[in-house]
Amino acid sequence: MNLFAKESEVLAPLATGWFLEHAWLIPVVPAIAFALIILIGKRLPMKGSELGVLSMVASLVLSAGAAYQWIQRVNSAAEEQFVTPVIKSWSWWQSGGLDFGIGQHIDGLSIVVLFVVAFISTLVQIYSLEYLRGDRRYTHFFAALTLFSGGMLAMVLADNMILFLLGWEIMGLCSFLLIGHWWEEDANSRAALKAFFTVRVGDIGLLVGISMLYFSANEWTQENLGVSGFSIRGISAWALSGEPNSTVIMIAAIALFIASIGKSGQFPLHTWLPDAMAGPTPVSSLLHSSTMVVAGVFLVARLYPVFFVGLDILGSGGNLIMIIGGITIVISAALAFVQNDIKRVLAYSTVSQLGYMMLGLGAGAWLPAVFHIFTHAFFKACLFLGAGSISHSASHHSFDMKRDMGGLRKVMPITFATWIISTLALCGVFPFSGFFSKDEIIDNVGNNGYNTFMIIGLLGAFMTAAYMTRATYLTFFGEPRGASAGHATHDAHDAHATHDAHAINDLHGPHESGLLITVPLMILSVLALGSGFLNATPFGESWERMKLWVEPRAIEVVVDAPSGGPGESLIVNLPSAEESHSKSVCGSATPETGVCYAPQLQHAKFKWSKAMISMAIVFLGIAISWIMSLLLFTKRDPRLVGLTQRVKVLGLGHNFLVKKYYLDHLYEKVIVHSVAHPISRAAYWFNQNILDGILHGFAKSTRTISDWVYKNVDQRVVDSTVNNSATFTKSVGTAAQPTQSGKVSQYGALLFSAAAIAALVLVIINT
Amino acid sequence: MYVNQFLFLASVLFCIGVYGVIARKNAVLILMSIELILNSVNINLLTFALRNGSTDGHTFALYIIAVAAAEVGVGLGLVLLVYRNKKTISVDDLSEMRG
Amino acid sequence: MIAQNIGFWIIAVLMIVAALRVVTTNNVVHAALWLVVVLAGAAGQYILLAAEFVAITQVLVYIGAVMVLFLFGTMLTRARIGAESDLNNSYKKLGIPVGLIMLVAMGLALTRSFGAEKLPDSAKVVSTQEVSDQIFGPYLLPFWALSFVLLAAVIGAIVLARKD
16 A cells, blocks of 8 residues: 655655754763863863853754754644654664664654753753852762763654663763762762662663564564664654554553653652752752653653553553553642652652653643643742752751741842742743643643543642642741851751851851852743743644644645555545554654654643633632641641641641651562561571571481491491492582582582573473 | 584583583682683584574684683683782682671 | 594594593693693584684684683692692582583483484585674674773783782
């Protein structure tokens, strides 16, 4: 059957340009900068930080250019034309038939994330110039930060899964370095290890998923597209071709989603994210807004066809992605209520917002989820940097809201203003960016028929508004407490005072931060306010820029009747319509081959009535939380203070939240202890009782038998035989008895004997 | 010539090598036994290369020879170091890992 | 064919005897010399298997270089050139059943899998060019990895053996 697009002959070629063709330079620049900082950074006047900042600015310029030219490319396309991604690929290495490529895959999704990552990284690096001034590992910090951004950028524009995995792992490594930046403190290095290992649990899923996809897709992609089974374009097309075995693609999708859970801190593996706050604040900001945690969401968005087909998105009443996302939204929002550390509140808020993105992706709201990545990056980075600004200049390096903050709105007007804007954006209040993205997700989830999950989304919005109000109240309103009141007390929460040389700042009380800190804050708050208008659905079709630029477009594909007469062609929307998939699965295709690359998705129609309901819920959350905070923290209302101590049920719930649902206990105490300890104990017991027992018993019983023979049989006849057998048994016994000798050759002997016996058993079984 | 005559020769050499690794306690002699094992693998590879009419086996045999050379170099370096520190190369005396 | 078969059996018997001596002799230097016999025999078998280049490499690398290393190692660790009594473990008898079990396992597997299958008669000798095309073509990456292994081994051996 010959498939080609209706207008393939008349379509004008798509516009392209230098920035699009050379987008691969975007991660290369930070990579080179990283090497330079490591090599010569310490000898430079600014200790290597200038190289980091310069490389990020260069990446930002390159990605801005690429974004501009991508918009031109979209505009040059015809109304219903599929805008083909700009793909370049080189052979990286090959071995015995396997070919690993390296290259770029630039489409709307990668353009959005590239721009966000480069932008936030630049601001964070500028901010770090001031925040980490005088740190003892200043140069290494900038080196790791630069490589971290480079890894994320490489992952975002990867054209195949191998390069994707490379960027993914670089990020994992650098996050370990950055979270444990102040590793002298035990808690910090523990947090770094926890982050590393928790994410590694998920990484196994990524490896399994990539291998499964390669081995099942390679044949099809080679035949139809001439690319290997690692290629993202090939995998997407293969997933939608109706070719894959539904079980295989389901398991692959689940494996990949486990990787996303680990990286994006979704429900069972979210415990590492709040601990990652042990790193310097700029790191938390970068980690939580645009890089690292977004990588998991990005993986789902990038290989969306695999998840779409594998997990049957839109085809069933609920799927794994939605369920995990929904659970994450609620449980992490609840955890944010009991935190006293301002950064931990923000951390749980990030986990919760990532839950929204997952929920959106799982519910078929691809574009709103991607748009939420975009807006969330700005306001979350702003909130984290704001928290850093407070601790840097006002609260004496403490992040404890109850002890060291309060009443800061007068002394830190700029930080306060930017914080309020970002908080409103996070809560999803109308003109701010969060409204346009979060409400879109909730709206689309409901529109696609998932009413339960829409209610969960609204509940999450209510909780978000409430805990952010609580945090804002504790930080900026009420009476100044602790360090922000001028009492320079050192305490356990003093995360890094000993490492910073802020002697001057430490001498006087709270004040506004310097320009290097406030300018990034202001830029980010402007974007937190304005970035939502890029896809402002309430104002009509012409405002939906993001949808136009980012979402893959559907085109009609003409299918030639196999042997029909001339002119007997039928127009179908999807080449694979005859296959097992419904009509809505495949929406866009390339003119050349008629292969689909992205599923066709529905968009909810914006209604003010629905938006009003969610707005009302948000305001209700703010109001209730405000009143509660006022009563609890300022008025010290006797009915509320100590409520958790007095009412047992509430106390239990509170304790349950404070202990983080006992998940850490489950992982560390129960699982590690119940699995590792019994195994080692059982092994020891087995060694002591069974093995030794057998050997002793063997030797002893042979002795007994030989004694019996010695006594009962004529000694002169069988004397020599008995003696020999006893000696032999004894020698075998002594040879095999001491199994814990530490002798290498003995271990070798045991290893080889086990292998030999196993081999013999295998050979005999396989007859 | 039968395929099996070469493969049998290789397995006999392999088993002798395994016996050597278990029975010897002089480190240099253990290294020699490992060389026996590696050579038996090479015979296998080349037999299968001839049987299947491909040259992949030759490539891998060469790689194994190179790896064996590296292994002997490092192995003897270790033996020298052990000798210098302990005045013995009997692996049974190196029981710091005793459990 | 007959000549090749005779050659095979002579070399094979020689190799097995020499290999047994390597693992049983009480003299380290003798063991090294017996090992030379095994390696040379292996080179002969490679030629019978139409692998000239591998055979030559075997002679150059193993018999030339590796054996010299072994003898140096023996001398530098001041092992006695004469016979020694404590070269073996106290439980060396354990090795015999292990070796025999392995032999039985492999023998069973081989007989079952290849039975009386014969090698192709008119085997063309594999030329060096074919091997190099393989190495520098599809198997280039392992070659690189191997270069790194050798480099690391060279550096490592120097670091380990340096006196300071």
